[in-house]
Amino acid sequence: MTDNGTTSPARGTTAGWPAAWELLLPARMPVRGRGRALQTALREAVRSGRLAAGTALPSSRELAADLGVSRGVVTGAYEQLVAEGYLTGRQGAGTWVAQGAPAAAGAATTLFSEDDRGGPLDLRPGLPDLSLFPRAAWSAAHRRVVARLPHRAFGYPDPRGLPVLRAALAELLSRRRGVAADPDLLMVTSGVAQAHTLLGLVLHDRGERAVAIEDPGSPEHRGLLAATGLTAVPVPVDGEGLDVAALAAARVRAAIVTPSHQFPAGVAYSARRRAELVAWARETDALVVEDDYDGDFRYDRAPVGALQGLEPGQVAYTGSVSKSLAPGLRLGWLVAPAEILAAAAVRKRTMDLGNPVTEQAVLAEFVAGGHYDRQLRRCQRLYRQRRDALVAAFAAHLPGARVEGIAAGLHAIVTLPERYGPPARLLAAAAAAGLRLRPLSDYRFAASDRAPKDAGAVSLVVGYAHLTPEALTAAVRLLAAAARDAA
Ligand SMILES: Cc1ncc(COP(=O)(O)O)c(C=O)c1O
Incomplete structure (x- = not known):
């Protein structure tokens, strides 16, 4: 088994x-x-x-x-x-x-764009365990939904999403994430990615030209902003979250943040930093875009509620099923202040006229029937075991390695001390052994910060959720062997 x-x-x-x-x-x-x-x-x-x-x-x-x-x-x-x-x-x-x-x-091979993604030697972050996708429950819900939907439901949908799904998601997000979620202020999107694209277009229409992003941060954020004609302004992240003083100095009126589990550094924003960020948004009438990409998974305590709950008038909340069910479903959501949501709905209409009806109806059934909560419980239990296995494997095979960031989500930051070899050499030896690894420096935006270093410790962004404890242990052993070669 x-x-x-x-x-x-x-x-x-x-x-x-x-x-x-x-x-x-x-x-x-x-x-x-x-x-x-x-x-x-x-x-x-x-x-x-x-x-x-x-x-x-x-x-x-x-x-x-x-x-x-x-x-x-x-x-x-x-x-x-x-x-x-x-x-x-x-x-x-x-x-x-x-x-x-x-x-x-x-x-x-042609079905997938990256067919080696998620293999046993792939420690890059970003994927849940796709084998946990609840195929039987999903297909049963699909059969029920297709049999039950009235003919008219197969016409053009409301671009904001099926009312039944918006109601189910509003209930889910307010219960699980503390989001102030009114179904009228929630729309269904093709993942967080489309929610950000819509927000980028809306901000651009309002005359914004620059948006702050976290540094280190997600390359997705910068790429999606660029696609909507906006410039990303990297703002440093420290142990408490985004540096709000630096944000104020950047003179932007929007920022994308990951407060529950900063991507990739893995810190949770402190209560003080959350309050400062909200105060900045109020004072400058700015929009904070909250990317709650993996906020459901917290292993050491109950997850901290969404930032949006503190100030729904200034925060747009985005999330998706990509980490809880599967990114291939391309289903997500956006909760935003009324004017922003209305403008985003106009953009959504011109972009694709709305998400596919059957998939939306299946997700609604899935959420309302309690299957989504069950899936989260199952993943939570397994991912916690996997994180524990990762921590134990590093302790056993690479003593002195520090696992950093909160116990949450699908990835951890692991810092290897200098004695395991110069970062560039260690990474080359790991690659030669077949391991796929991303150093934290890959997620920094200044070119000078991204270059592989000749000396010092190296921090790795290790995705663990998609691998079994046995596979994780084997991968860490391989990394230890590579480190011996590099040292
Ligand atoms: C931080 C972060 N947010 C959002 C996304 C995109 O998520 P979605 O699949 O919901 O579009 C990614 C992609 O991996 C990500 O790394």
Whole structure:
């Protein structure tokens, strides 16, 4: 078993199957031609890579019972696919996907833009564990929603989002994050990224030309601002959050911040800094854009509420399902003061006329039915274990390494003392060992701060949520070996 509760697709194991079968096979077998339908579904699942080589199939008896077909239909389909080279099996020993089974040309590689992202040696931040996506619950909600939606729901949606989803999200955000969320002041977006793009366009329309961002900070923030014609002005972050005196000196009227878990430095804004930031926004009538990208996950205490709750009139709150469910869903939200929200809705209309209706309705059902809370609890438990495993692995294999930042989110900052080699050499040795690592310096905006150093300690931004404790330990061991080479 992996620590996410699923069975790794190893030969001879079938436990953990039912959820996956629901997706691989037709929801309802046709009355006629059942054997052929099953063969087609299995063949496609193997060709597309959804069923990996070595994956064990359920026994013909189990699958027949699950699908409500006779056992002969399943054995016939298995035999046919064994003959075609997709499956392999022996009487009494089971059936599994053959090594080197025919794959659809390019299927597995063209579906993804970065196919090595999230692999066992990839410690870069940004991804949740995609294998935790609740496929069965999501697809069940999808089936219910598609069956239930009235015809008119498939027309052009309200660009601000489905009312039922806005109501569900407003309840969720006020309960979990302390957001002052009125469904009328909330809109559905394609992730935080689109929320920021919309806000950037609105600010530009209002005559702003520059927006403060955190330094170190997210390159996404700068890139999205640039796409809307705005210049990003980096403002330093210290142990308490954004330096508000430096922000005031920058003479901007908007700032993007990550107060719950600063990205990437990992600090939580202090109460004092939050109050100063809100006071600055009030005094200058500025807009604070809060990016609550991973605010649900806090492992040492209850999460601190959103900054927006302190001053809803000056703070626009943005978040998404990218860290809690999956970034591929492209579903997020924006809660903003009335005028800003109205202007953003006009922009959203001209951009894409609104998010897809079915996905919105599924998320609404998912949230209202308690599945979203369940998913967060499950991820919280596993990610905490993974963070603990990461801390233990560094203590065991790279003594003196300091894990910094609050116990939260999907990444940690780990600082390795100078004795583990000059930063540039250590990073090169790690890369040569196949590790994918991002130093904190990559997230600094001044060119001089970004250059690899010849001496001193090195801080790494380590994403851990997507890897099991075993994989994390193995990766840290590899890093320790690389550090010995570099020292
Ligand atoms: C700090 C931060 N905020 C927001 C985003 C984008 O999030 P979304 O997928 O919701 O657009 C990213 C992307 O990884 C990020 O690093």
